[in-house]
Amino acid sequence: MKVYNFSAGPAMLPEDVMKIAQAEFCDFKESGSGLIELSHRGKQFTEVIERAVANVKELMNISDDYDVMFIQGGASMQFAMLAMNLLNGKTADYADTGVWSNKAYKEAANLGNARIVCSSKADKYAYIPEFSSWEATPADAAYLHITSNNTVAGTQYRTFPKVDVPLIADMSSDIMSRVVNVNDFGMIYAGAQKNLGPSGMAVVIMRKDLQERTPANLPTMLKYSTYSENNSLYNTPPTFAIYLLALVTDWFKAQGGIAAIEKLNDAKADKLYGYLDSTDFYTTPVQKESRSRMNVVWRLPSEELDAQFVKEATAAGLTSLKGHRIVGGCRASIYNAMPMAGVDALIDFMREFEKRNG
Amino acid sequence: MKVYNFSAGPAMLPEDVMKIAQAEFCDFKESGSGLIELSHRGKQFTEVIERAVANVKELMNISDDYDVMFIQGGASMQFAMLAMNLLNGKTADYADTGVWSNKAYKEAANLGNARIVCSSKADKYAYIPEFSSWEATPADAAYLHITSNNTVAGTQYRTFPKVDVPLIADMSSDIMSRVVNVNDFGMIYAGAQKNLGPSGMAVVIMRKDLQERTPANLPTMLKYSTYSENNSLYNTPPTFAIYLLALVTDWFKAQGGIAAIEKLNDAKADKLYGYLDSTDFYTTPVQKESRSRMNVVWRLPSEELDAQFVKEATAAGLTSLKGHRIVGGCRASIYNAMPMAGVDALIDFMREFEKRNG
Numbered sequence: 001m002k003v004y005n006f007s008a009g010p011a012m013l014p015e016d017v018m019k020i021a022q023a024e025f026c027d028f029k030e031s032g033s034g035l036i037e038l039s040h041r042g043k044q045f046t047e048v049i050e051r052a053v054a055n056v057k058e059l060m061n062i063s064d065d066y067d068v069m070f071i072q073g074g075a076s077m078q079f080a081m082l083a084m085n086l087l088n089g090k091t092a093d094y095a096d097t098g099v100w101s102n103k104a105y106k107e108a109a110n111l112g113n114a115r116i117v118c119s120s121k122a123d124k125y126a127y128i129p130e131f132s133s134w135e136a137t138p139a140d141a142a143y144l145h146i147t148s149n150n151t152v153a154g155t156q157y158r159t160f161p162k163v164d165v166p167l168i169a170d171m172s173s174d175i176m177s178r179v180v181n182v183n184d185f186g187m188i189y190a191g192a193q194k195n196l197g198p199s200g201m202a203v204v205i206m207r208k209d210l211q212e213r214t215p216a217n218l219p220t221m222l223k224y225s226t227y228s229e230n231n232s233l234y235n236t237p238p239t240f241a242i243y244l245l246a247l248v249t250d251w252f253k254a255q256g257g258i259a260a261i262e263k264l265n266d267a268k269a270d271k272l273y274g275y276l277d278s279t280d281f282y283t284t285p286v287q288k289e290s291r292s293r294m295n296v297v298w299r300l301p302s303e304e305l306d307a308q309f310v311k312e313a314t315a316a317g318l319t320s321l322k323g324h325r326i327v328g329g330c331r332a333s334i335y336n337a338m339p340m341a342g343v344d345a346l347i348d349f350m351r352e353f354e355k356r357n358g
Numbered sequence: 359m360k361v362y363n364f365s366a367g368p369a370m371l372p373e374d375v376m377k378i379a380q381a382e383f384c385d386f387k388e389s390g391s392g393l394i395e396l397s398h399r400g401k402q403f404t405e406v407i408e409r410a411v412a413n414v415k416e417l418m419n420i421s422d423d424y425d426v427m428f429i430q431g432g433a434s435m436q437f438a439m440l441a442m443n444l445l446n447g448k449t450a451d452y453a454d455t456g457v458w459s460n461k462a463y464k465e466a467a468n469l470g471n472a473r474i475v476c477s478s479k480a481d482k483y484a485y486i487p488e489f490s491s492w493e494a495t496p497a498d499a500a501y502l503h504i505t506s507n508n509t510v511a512g513t514q515y516r517t518f519p520k521v522d523v524p525l526i527a528d529m530s531s532d533i534m535s536r537v538v539n540v541n542d543f544g545m546i547y548a549g550a551q552k553n554l555g556p557s558g559m560a561v562v563i564m565r566k567d568l569q570e571r572t573p574a575n576l577p578t579m580l581k582y583s584t585y586s587e588n589n590s591l592y593n594t595p596p597t598f599a600i601y602l603l604a605l606v607t608d609w610f611k612a613q614g615g616i617a618a619i620e621k622l623n624d625a626k627a628d629k630l631y632g633y634l635d636s637t638d639f640y641t642t643p644v645q646k647e648s649r650s651r652m653n654v655v656w657r658l659p660s661e662e663l664d665a666q667f668v669k670e671a672t673a674a675g676l677t678s679l680k681g682h683r684i685v686g687g688c689r690a691s692i693y694n695a696m697p698m699a700g701v702d703a704l705i706d707f708m709r710e711f712e713k714r715n716g
Binding site (some may be wrong): 001003007009011012018022025038039072107110193213217317 | 360361365369370384390391397398433435437505558575592677709
């Protein structure tokens with residue numbers, strides 16, 4: 001049975017990438033060893049990490065004013081690390097649009113001064129507050145932090161706020177899913193396990209001048225300069241995760257780059273939301289203007305039906321459709337690697353399930 | 359050509375483990391997805407991480423007084439993290455027996471008070487200083503830190519110092535290579551990429567009562583309690599690294615456990631050192647009593663011959679024999695996964711190379 005895995009992360013990787021990684025798992029480029037067994041200082045891995053960085057730069061059109069770094073600990077470690085490096089005695093502004101943005105805020109508030117400039121928490125994070133309603137970010141703020149896509153609530157920014165301070169975006173669940181202008185940001189970071197590869201690594205894209213803010217006495221592994229000055233090779237990096245990221249970004253390039261991928265992502269999301277809008281059996285709590293193209297959430301008429309739906313879908317090869325444990329309901333994560341056929345199969349199943357239970 | 363990979367880390371994994379991981383790479387236990395693509399909260403990965411922890415506890419005979427945690431950032435992150443959690447205003451003692459122990463000391467000294475109680479640095483770290491020569495660790499010290507095996511210099515503790523404060527050991531390059539009494543330690547930590555699995559993760563074994571020292575305001579991801587209270591699942595862990603560690607430790611158990619592995623490790627090291635001692639062409643700078651069973655270092659009569667040796671060995675399928683970039687020369691890392699046949703092939707090649715160049 002063909003399985004489509006709708007997990008929010010770790011998530012499905014492109015089938016072609018999985019096949020390549022499997023084929024060369026025990027013998028990478030006739031080295032007699034798997035890539036996972038090779039030294040991070042050897043010529044084979046050097047080519048891999050250089051390709052990974054070059055692919056990210058090319059796909060996102062990143063200028064030489066920015067560093068691309070691979071850092072362990074996921075986005076959660078970045079919540080603390082960015083505040084440790086960039087607060088520098090100032091106050092940072094945070095947009096509170098979901099559980100992850102709220103965690104990012106809390107880490108900064110624990111380390112220094114942080115302020116929430118807008119929040120949809122009282123409305124269960126069902127939308128991104130309109131920019132006109134946000135408290136203004138003063139020119140002496142350390143930065144403004146946003147979460148470009150909210151994996152749990154299923155919301156996403158369509159445009160980004162314009163401010164005079166560095167804009168920092170957690171793009172864990174929509175990086176490289178659509179074209180963004182990196183120059184609009186001071187820093188972009190993302191856990192790799194949704195659109196870019198496996199868990200165990202964050203990709204950090206950072207304007208070089210921001211590193212000047214880092215306090216001198218930070219621990220080595222918590223300073224961005226440690227990664228930028230050593231091309232993410234100060235200590236042993238997560239080599240297999242970087243290798244898969246190189247393969248995944250090779251695949252993005254083969255698909256025609258991010259613009260082409262965005263087009264397909266829009267088509268996938270439009271089809272799924274179009275179906276949701278056509279029926280009253282499934283309802284989505286997310287405001288139309290804030291709908292995420294990556295994580296589509298919905299509910300059935302009862303929690304019992306939610307559970308039955310997830311169970312029967314799993315049996316039919318449509319896996320990991322259970323909503324996040326915080327909010328319940330159902331969620332389909334349709335990242336770059338999910339083909340249109342997966343969305344079609346999901347809609348067919350939803351239609352058929354409604355017929356039997358509606 | 360059969361290849362034996364002597365890399366110091368990332369290092370070779372057991373051949374059987376690599377074959378299992380390859381076979382189920384794209385379809386883990388008939389889930390239709392690779393393990394690397396599955397949610398860290400799903401039942402498949404839950405079984406994997408529980409097995410990984412249980413294997414570590416069983417193989418090292420760890421009591422319930424200790425936590426076993428998986429933390430990203432490698433041993434280098436632990437250098438800072440252990441000091442942040444455990445110094446608590448006190449002074450920590452460090453044994454300076456190699457470049458990594460020196461780095462561990464520096465991270466602690468940057469964060470608080472740290473003191474070197476012995477050092478073989480002036481002698482290029484060619485030995486572990488005798489315990490009788492160490493400055494005594496006072497009863498009010500935060501802990502005493504040692505590096506049980508020094509990967510670069512090729513030295514190893516045969517026994518461990520006895521102190522009245524928690525003994526903390528970086529066992530990155532010899533964990534599970536020999537039987538140790540975990541109860542003699544307050545904390546043991548190890549980057550996984552030598553004996554236990556791929557890079558991108560440290561295994562931390564910590565006496566539970568030590569967590570009481572952690573300052574309340576540490577960032578979430580830098581507190582040990584975050585990992586112990588959430589079974590290393592506060593955020594998305596490096597799932598594939600944990601999976602491989604589970605497979606590697608399954609394999610250790612199938613070999614008869616650590617006592618049996620230690621016996622083979624001793625036999626491998628004895629054979630290689632025995633050969634080195636039988637010739638003047640190859641010389642090892644390491645003092646006999648401090649020789650590492652994991653990383654065997656030697657030099658040839660000239661740097662040119664060092665380089666030629668490494669080049670020809672690589673061509674003969676004996677890879678990654680170049681010494682660490684800091685010290686040069688040659689190094690064979692013979693961790694648990696290296697079979698006796700690899701050591702035999704290395705000695706045969708060394709003998710033949712000496713014949714042609716001696």
